Amino acid sequence: MKKRYLLIAALLSLTLVYPASNYFTSSDEVVSPYIPMTKADKLEVAFASWSEGHESNGGDHNVVMSLGWSKGLSDELTYAKGKAKLDLIEGFVEVEVEDLDDVGISEVWLVDNLNDSSVLPEPEDNFLHVGTLTAEGDRGTLRADVGNAFGTFEVDLLIVSRAGQDPVQSRVLVGSSSLMQRLYTRARSGRLAIGSEDPGGLSAAFGALGTQPVFASDLVPSFDPLIEQGADLFFNETFAGNGRTCGTCHPAEHNFTIDPEFIATLPDDDPLFVAEFVPALMSNFEKPELMRNVGLILENTDGFGDLANRFTMRSVPHTLALGNALTPGADGTTTPPDQRTGWSGDGAPGSGTLREFAIGAVTQHFPQTLNRTPNVDFRLPTDAELDAMEAFQLFLGRQDELDLSTLTLKNAVAARGQEVFVAADTVGGTVAAGKCNTCHFNAGANFSLTGGFENRNFNTGVEALPDQPADLIDPANNPPDGGFGQAPNPNGGFGDGSFNTPVIVEAADTGPFFHNNAIETVEGAVAFYNSDAFNNSPIGQFLASVDTGGIGIDLETTQVVAIGAFLRVINALENNRSATETATFVKDVDDFATANSLLELAFAEVEDAIGVLDGGGLHPKAVKDLKAAQISLEIAAITGIPFFRDLFIDIAVDFIADADADMV
Ligand code: HEC
Ligand code: HEC
Incomplete structure (x- = not known):
């Protein structure tokens, strides 16, 4: 212990002469660091468990995808939706569409994007006409035998077109699969080496498969090349649009989100502000006043048909720990979306998967003009690019859920906050019950009453x-x-009024809070649950009706602060986990600039941990350790000699562990 302090003291003088900011590259270079940071096997584990679940449901005999209007791919708006069930082994396709307001929407097509210049169907692509829907009232159904077509045909899209038209001419309903499903099927059918559809040599990782096995769970691929490509696209690709990238609103150095303070650091010509200087985007693209002051972004979640009136202003969610917050609950609202994305849980177009989210995001945020014509105002991603971006996003942040039943916090206030967070009933009005764990199981995004696997x-x-x-x-x-869906809401807007539960381990350092950035502080966000707005809401009333004391949520101020302290401490622990992971990885990095941008990210994580603890007056000893860890990271960045760099990384990691030990 003493030795470490001596070492730090000796080199402290160095940092006084050379402030760290000189050594950490400027923010436009934080782009590269993720690229080599992919050896953690994170997605291999996720793929293995996905495959297991898939196989217990019948594997590729039973591939279900939802069908819906796709912001980006559909060429007309519809509220019809449906489901397709594909047996990729026996060659059957079943389609069921409901709310069909027009029998002219009837031709079912499968698309294999051979010419992968974009996900949009082009004449050179391979089309399979499955058949025509039989309409009965507002329902359309089809069941067809496609023989052994799936032996050579990769299903990139399922499209329902207008009668007599093909997917190039007409696209009304669109569906597609997730990355995991796509990789699984490719592995199973030995079809990995499909030229441009095989980014980064995944086929090499899978190896050549002679036979066509029914199951593919043993064939776990290496995701590294895919994640690397996805990182590059996420931070650098403008898709021939207005200059924005995904990283414009989801920057790595700011926890993949933006807020007014961060926005204020950007130069006026930053592409975030295109609505302020590109004439074609000056009206109905963003609301600059709300962007600058509240951090809100304009979203046409209910279509591009009436730009002046049909829009919502939403905050930018971080994209961390996404894999833990995608599985929808069986509450009857998921045909589509197949996965929960965005504040209203229906952010992604078409089937509503994270993979398709990028199609909607490019169409929404990247166009050069409001005509939003693909290949003119922007280009849509290719299938391979969609795969890579999904892989990168799944890779970000925490892969595992906390276990609050075993977590023991040392700070008495935070520990009490945890108790109140978990308590689910006031027991006749005698217990302080936050009931938070009911919806945010283990401080994540899932509903505890159905086992903690459904994001409701x-x-x-x-x-x-x-x-x-x-x-x-x-x-x-x-x-x-109006939140979820498109139906007109009596209280205004479009949707059923519901919003999707976000993860909150990462909340304390990513405020302001809620879909509209209505609340600035984490304690304020906790106090929201005491409000009339919450207790008079449909779910607030429901919680009161099942409570033995007839109370919704009612916390004293001390208890609000205690839950705030709990959220701050678990956020700091996650910052420390992430900083340790990143800093440790640097020891395998040879390139000086890359190593430094990674160390800068680790430094920023530690900075966040310090911020959330200090902001709540928590754990002064841990804060001191974390400041020492930062100095060590700075010194590691200064020294060009790998031996010393690694030594100071070890010291930093030790200090972070000391800080953790002060908290748990
Ligand atoms: C102009 C700002 C902006 C840009 C650029 C942008 N996003 Fe977003 N992003 C948002 C906003 C606002 C939301 C919330 C949308 C909603 O509620 O439906 C969001 C939500 C998301 C979500 C949902 C996260 C969750 O917790 O469910 C994902 C995933 C995402 N964006 C990915 C992307 C990708 C991929 C790109 C690049 C192709 C991108 N974003 C570009 C502003 C942006
Ligand atoms: C009935 C389900 C439910 C309960 C109970 C619940 N939440 Fe939430 N929580 C949500 C939903 C849904 C949202 C998103 C709301 C929105 O933005 O409109 C949310 C959002 C949040 C956010 C904002 C996250 C962000 O990134 O902006 C925080 C913080 C939060 N909840 C904490 C809590 C705490 C603390 C409790 C207990 C006192 C609690 N929640 C109880 C469903 C719930």
């Missing part, structure tokens, strides 16, 4: 809050947000 939507009344910052600043440009 609720109407918690955030929209009903009076005096929201956006309403005070620019009410004319902040229409009501």
Whole structure:
């Protein structure tokens, strides 16, 4: 212990002469570091467990994909939706569409994107006409035998077109699969070496497969090349649009989200601000006042048909720990989406998968003009690019859930906060019950009453809050947000009023909070659950009706602060886990610049941990250790000699472990 302090003291003088900021590259270079950081086997583990679940449901005999309107691919708006079931081994396709308001929407097609210039169907692609829907009322159905077509045909899209038209001419409903499904099927059918559809040599990782096995769970691929490609696309690819990248709004150095403070550091010509300087984007693309002051982004979640009136203003969620927050609950609202994305849980177009999210994001945020014509105003990603971006996003952040039943915090206030967070009933009004764990199981995004695997939507009344910052600043440009779905809402906007439960381990350092950035501080976000807005909401009323004391959520101020302390400490622990992972990885990196940008990311994580602890007056000893860890990381970045760099990384990691030991 003493020795480490001596070492630090000796080199402290160095850092005084050379402030760290000189050694950490500027933020435009934080792009590369993720590229080599892919050896953690994170997705291999996720793939293995996905495959296991898939096989217990019948494997590729039973591939289900939802069908829906696709922002980006559909060429007309529809509220019809449906499901397709594919038996990729026996060659059967079943399609069922509901809410069909027009019998002209009838031709079912499968698309194999051979010419992978974009995910959009082009004449050179391979099309399989499965058949025509039989309409009965507002339902359309089809069951067809496609023989052994799937032996050579990769299903990139399922499209329902207008009668007599092919997918190049007409696209109304669209469906496709997730990355895991796609890789699984490729592995099973030995079809990995499909030229451009095989980014980064996945086929080499799988090896050549002679036979066509029914199951593919043993064939776990290496995801590294795919993640590397995805990182590069996420931070650098503009898709021939207005200059934005995914990283414009989801920057690595700011926890993959933006807020007014971060926005204020950007130069005026940053592509985030295109609506301020590109004439074609000056009206109905963003609301600059709300972007600059509240960090809100304009979303046309209900279509591009009426740009002046049909839009919502939403905050930017981080994209961390996504893999833990995608599985929808069986609440009857998931045909589509197949996965829960975005604040309303239906952010992705088509089948509603994380993979397709990028199609919608490019169409929404990247166009040069509001015509949003693909191949003119931007280009859509290719199938291979969609795969890579999904892999990168799944890779980000925590892969595992916390286990609150075994977590023992040392700080008495945070530990009490954890108790109140978990308590689910007031027991006749005598127990302080936050009931948070019911929806945020283990401080994640899943519903505990069904086992903790379902990411559910609720109407918690955030929209009903009076005096929201956006309403005070620019009410004319902040229409009501109806949340999930497209049906007109009696309270204004479009949707059923529900929003999707986010993960909250990562919350304390990614405020402001909620889909509209209505609340600035984490304690304020906890206190929201005491409000009339919450307790009068549908789910607030429901919680009161099943409570033995008839109470929804009612916490004293000390208990609000205690839950805040709990959220701060688990956030700091996650920062430390991530900083340790990143810093340790640097020991395998030869390139000086790459090593330094990674160390900068680790430094930023530690900075966040310090910030969330300090902000709650928590764990001064841990904060001291974390500051020492930062100095060690700075010194590691300064020294060009790998031996010393690694030594100081070890010291930093030790200090972080000391900080953890102060907390748990
Ligand atoms: C102009 C800012 C902006 C850009 C650029 C942007 N996003 Fe987003 N992103 C948002 C906003 C706002 C939301 C919330 C949308 C919603 O609620 O449906 C969001 C949500 C998301 C989500 C959902 C996260 C969750 O927790 O469910 C994902 C995934 C995502 N974005 C990925 C991307 C990708 C991939 C790109 C690049 C192709 C991208 N974003 C580009 C602003 C942006
Ligand atoms: C009935 C389900 C439910 C309960 C109970 C619940 N939450 Fe939430 N939580 C949600 C939903 C849904 C959202 C998103 C709401 C929105 O943005 O409109 C959310 C959002 C949040 C956020 C904002 C996250 C962010 O990144 O902006 C925090 C923090 C939070 N909840 C903490 C808590 C705490 C603490 C409790 C207990 C006092 C709690 N929640 C109880 C469903 C719930």
